[in-house]
Every structure is written in structure tokens, then in C-alpha cells.
């Protein structure tokens with residue numbers, strides 16, 4: 537893990553999942569003179585000053601600033617360390633994480649060993665509604681992920697994707713219709729929805745998405761296809777946990793961004809019709 541990934545690790549990683557941290561120390565472990573004695577000076581890693589996290593008061597993802605006593609502990613030393621943060625937006629909500637830091641064969645390792653409030657399961661209302669009957673599987677999957685059981689979590693997530701893929705393809709089809717996509721491409725997605733073989737369905741859909749529904753070239757269906765095809769074999773809990781996080785992002789994108797885009801466009805179409813009627817009515821009074 538690079539130092540730049542430490543902030544995300546502090547906020548999102550499950551407990552007890554040690555990571556080697558690639559850092560260049562400000563200082564290295566060496567003997568230095570201290571008050572007339574030679575003592576071992578320990579390496580120091582700066583505490584990430586800001587992390588991004590969901591705030592339950594602000595009800596959105598906000599920036600959180602390190603909230604320790606200034607001058608006392610802006611560095612992470614070897615051993616067990618408490619790191620407090622406070623939401624910069626509301627200034628009320630706080631969050632603490634405890635990490636253990638040690639050296640092994642000249643390398644630095646960090647391990648999150650505590651977090652308060654505990655890792656929660658973020659279920660935005662529209663996402664929860666879209667999951668429908670799969671909500672229970674999602675909670676079980678995320679609970680496993682938070683406990684560090686990535687292999688178990690991945691099994692739940694593969695099941696959720698199996699159960700909801702037709703729905704997700706429905707969201708895609710609606711978005712394509714709304715965006716006036718090519719009729720052949722829409723037909724391809726329709727056929728994919730009716731298909732029986734999971735791999736083929738998702739692959740077809742991934743290929744049919746028009747560029748204007750791929751912000752920044754992002755293709756959530758191609759991502760889901762790739763993630764799903766990796767399978768469980770030979771992977772560690774940690775690797776499976778990473779696949780779960782990526783699947784979660786792709787599903788949330790489909791069920792929230794893609795869906796709300798379509799709904800937003802449909803709402804605006806209704807509104808625009810009324811606007812045009814009003815304009816026409818007022819013009820006719822002249």
C-alpha cells in the first residue's frame with residue numbers, strides 16, 4: 537500500500553488486515569544521541585491530515601480533519617496509535633481509528649485494530665429499494681466484508697449479481713431509450729436481458745452501452761463482467777474483499793447514477809412539456 541492509500545485504509549479497511557506501507561521515513565531507525573545517551577530513534581509517518589468519509593449528520597461524504605492535540609501526535613510511531621478525526625463540514629461528528637505499526641525486516645507494516653463508530657453498511661434509500669429481495673444478501677455480504685471474510689462476502693455478492701442482473705439491464709435499457717441510443721444497441725440489451733447465460737448477457741450489454749452513458753469511459757457492465765469472471769478460486773480474503781468493493785461501486789453506479797439520470801431526464805421532459813405549453817398559452821394572449 538502506498539502512503540497515499542493510507543487515508544482510505546483508515547476509513548474503509550476491515551479490522552486486522554495488515555498491510556505493508558511503502559513509506560520513505562522522515563527519519564530512520566538509528567542510534568542518535570539524546571541527553572547524553574545513545575538511543576534508538578524510531579521512524580515516523582505523518583498522520584493523514586484529511587480523510588473522506590460519510591457523515592451521518594451531514595448525510596453525505598465529507599472531508600474529515602485530524603482532530604488530535606496540535607503538536608502532540610501528528611506522526612504515527614511504532615506501536616499502537618489512536619487517530620481521531622472530526623467532520624470539517626458540521627464540526628460535530630467524530631471518528632476514531634486505532635492502528636498498530638511495526639517493522640519487519642526493514643519494512644513498515646500497519647494494521648487497523650479498532651474503529652469507532654464501527655464500520656457501517658451504507659445503504660442509500662434508492663439503492664436499498666433497487667436491491668429489493670437481495671437486501672438481506674447485501675447486508676450479509678457487507679457484514680462478512682467488514683469482518684475480513686472476503687471470500688464469504690464475494691459468494692454473497694456473486695449471488696446478488698445473479699439475482700439482480702436482469703433488473704440492472706432494465707435500468708440500462710431505460711437509460712438508453714431516454715438517451716435516444718441506437719435502436720440496434722437497445723435491441724441488443726433487450727435480447728441480453730432475456731438471455732439465460734449470465735456471462736453472455738453481461739458481455740452483450742457491456743458492448744452495447746453508448747459512449748454518452750459511459751462518463752469518463754467508465755463501463756459498469758464491463759467491470760461487473762470482468763469482476764464476475766475472476767471467480768473465487770485461489771484468492772485470499774483480502775483479494776476477494778477488493779473484488780466485493782469494486783462490485784459494490786459498479787452496482788451503486790447502475791442503481792443510483794444511471795437510474796437517477798434517466799428519471800431526471802424523464803422528469804425534465806415532463807417539466808419541459810409544461811413549460812412549452814405555458815409559453816404557447818402566454819404568446820397566444822398577445
Ligand SMILES: [Zn+2]
Pocket residue numbers: 591592593594595598623624625626627628629
Ligand atoms: Zn458532518
